[in-house]
Amino acid sequence: MIEIFQLIGNQWRKITSFLLLITLCGGFSSFAIPPTYEAKIDLLINNPTKDEGSTVLETYEIDMNLRLIETYKYILKSDRMMANVNAEFNKPYTNGELMEKIKIVSTNESQILTIIANEKSQKQAALLVNTYAATFQKEIKDLMHLENIKVLKEVSAEKDTRKVKPNHAYYFILSFVCGLLLCVTIVIAREVYFTKMDSVVKTERATGMTNLGTIPFMDKILLSQMHNDGPQGSLFTNGNLPDFIIEEYRRLRENIEFMLKGRGIKTIMITSSSPGDGKSTISSNLAMIMAMNGKKTIYIDADLRKSTGRTLFNLPKRKGLTSAIAGHETFESIIQATEIENLSFISAGPQPLNPTKFLSSARMKELLEQLAKKFDVIIIDSPPLLVVDAVTLSSIVDGCLFVIDAKSTKEELAMKSLAQLTKVNAPLLGTVLNRTDPANSNTYY
Numbered sequence: 001m002i003e004i005f006q007l008i009g010n011q012w013r014k015i016t017s018f019l020l021l022i023t024l025c026g027g028f029s030s031f032a033i034p035p036t037y038e039a040k041i042d043l044l045i046n047n048p049t050k051d052e053g054s055t056v057l058e059t060y061e062i063d064m065n066l067r068l069i070e071t072y073k074y075i076l077k078s079d080r081m082m083a084n085v086n087a088e089f090n091k092p093y094t095n096g097e098l099m100e101k102i103k104i105v106s107t108n109e110s111q112i113l114t115i116i117a118n119e120k121s122q123k124q125a126a127l128l129v130n131t132y133a134a135t136f137q138k139e140i141k142d143l144m145h146l147e148n149i150k151v152l153k154e155v156s157a158e159k160d161t162r163k164v165k166p167n168h169a170y171y172f173i174l175s176f177v178c179g180l181l182l183c184v185t186i187v188i189a190r191e192v193y194f195t196k197m198d199s200v201v202k203t204e205r206a207t208g209m210t211n212l213g214t215i216p217f218m219d220k221i222l223l224s225q226m227h228n229d230g231p232q233g234s235l236f237t238n239g240n241l242p243d244f245i246i247e248e249y250r251r252l253r254e255n256i257e258f259m260l261k262g263r264g265i266k267t268i269m270i271t272s273s274s275p276g277d278g279k280s281t282i283s284s285n286l287a288m289i290m291a292m293n294g295k296k297t298i299y300i301d302a303d304l305r306k307s308t309g310r311t312l313f314n315l316p317k318r319k320g321l322t323s324a325i326a327g328h329e330t331f332e333s334i335i336q337a338t339e340i341e342n343l344s345f346i347s348a349g350p351q352p353l354n355p356t357k358f359l360s361s362a363r364m365k366e367l368l369e370q371l372a373k374k375f376d377v378i379i380i381d382s383p384p385l386l387v388v389d390a391v392t393l394s395s396i397v398d399g400c401l402f403v404i405d406a407k408s409t410k411e412e413l414a415m416k417s418l419a420q421l422t423k424v425n426a427p428l429l430g431t432v433l434n435r436t437d438p439a440n441s442n443t444y445y
């Protein structure tokens with residue numbers, strides 16, 4: 001329940017505008033509804049058996065009176081009565097219409113029968129109710145030879161009718177309530193069926209894993225600074241980026257280091273459910289931040305199908321991972337130095353026909369073991385879990401970081417991907433939430 005209020009609270013601007021629109025549309029559309037006027041006529045039913053001069057009503061007389069009123073009510077709604085009423089009009093009603101337009105009301109405590117008519121104009125309402133009453137008097141005279149019905153007051157179209165529909169306030173309130181229900185339904189439906197993993201709370205609750213960092217969404221200006229300035233291409237080394245982004249990477253690094261302390265974990269792969277979630281951006285910047293913190297770090301571009309590491313580090317196209325695994329190169333020869341102190345790099349190398357086979361090979365395992373002797377941290381940028389390469393790789397690394405794109409990753413897909421990793425007993429370390437709202441970037445901490 002609290003979460004529903006939170007969800008509504010998060011989108012209150014949209015919800016308020018939508019609600020206002022629905023309320024105004026619904027309320028004002030009621031002005032297009034043709035009005036309905038009500039006219040009432042009271043009939044006094046005199047007791048036909050009452051003795052002249054007697055002032056006291058006997059019990060049987062009361063009983064009879066009640067029965068008489070019930071009989072009159074029945075006659076008032078009978079087909080015969082309606083046919084007689086219709087005979088008075090040039091444009092007759094159908095029985096169904098009359099049934100709808102006429103209502104008969106009485107109480108046990110009085111001898112009054114009230115005929116209520118609803119019509120589109122005051123004039124029509126008054127005419128219908130007056131005609132009904134006069135026809136009824138005639139009808140009772142014919143049928144029962146009684147003249148005991150008195151019309152208390154003939155209805156005047158101007159003075160005795162009132163507008164009953166539409167009640168504009170009712171339509172405004174109704175539209176507001178319907179709008180509110182619709183908003184709550186939409187918010188809940190969106191949450192249930194299209195749940196985006198867009199907050200730390202949601203990711204932790206759904207995955208059951210610790211969130212190790214949140215990387216804010218960078219707009220086009222920030223990204224263009226990243227891509228154009230400085231020798232390091234897409235890395236944050238030019239100093240022009242706002243502190244809040246650098247700060248989030250530092251936090252990520254600290255959380256990872258805190259987690260790895262004393263656990264002998266050196267090889268970390270970064271993966272996600274789908275392409276474009278930010279694996280390469282996060283892994284390369286994480287490697288850089290770790291190197292800058294004095295850790296001897298190597299970044300491996302293991303996305304053999306769509307390598308980007310080389311461009312991220314602005315390094316020339318050279319032999320890489322696949323050349324060494326295929327045995328064409330030594331492990332030593334594929335390690336490239338970068339312009340960042342303590343940071344080395346292994347590019348993906350020429351694209352093989354079967355990347356999965358390469359990544360699961362004994363030589364790949366051997367390479368990681370050798371690198372672990374030389375480096376403090378090995379960061380592996382991997383493909384998304386849509387392809388089996390990442391699943392294969394996850395079984396030979398010490399830890400897996402799972403990137404979630406706050407703008408697009410759906411809970412269902414993330415859980416499916418994670419299930420693939422848990423199936424092979426991948427050492428899951430935690431999640432990194434990418435493209436979070438910069439305005440909320442620090443709230444979790």
Ligand SMILES: Nc1ncnc2c1ncn2[C@@H]1O[C@H](COP(=O)(O)OP(=O)(O)OP(=O)(O)O)[C@@H](O)[C@H]1O
Nearest residue numbers: 215216217218274275276277278279280281384435
């Ligand atoms: N936090 C962010 N804010 C804005 N843009 C981002 C962010 N993180 C990554 N991007 C951009 O999204 C695009 C895809 O990012 P990246 O290449 O890192 O994703 P990926 O998961 O490695 O994709 P692939 O699976 O295709 O290798 C890049 O253009 C990158 O600059």
Ligand SMILES: [Mg+2]
Nearest residue numbers: 279280303308
């Ligand atoms: Mg990538």
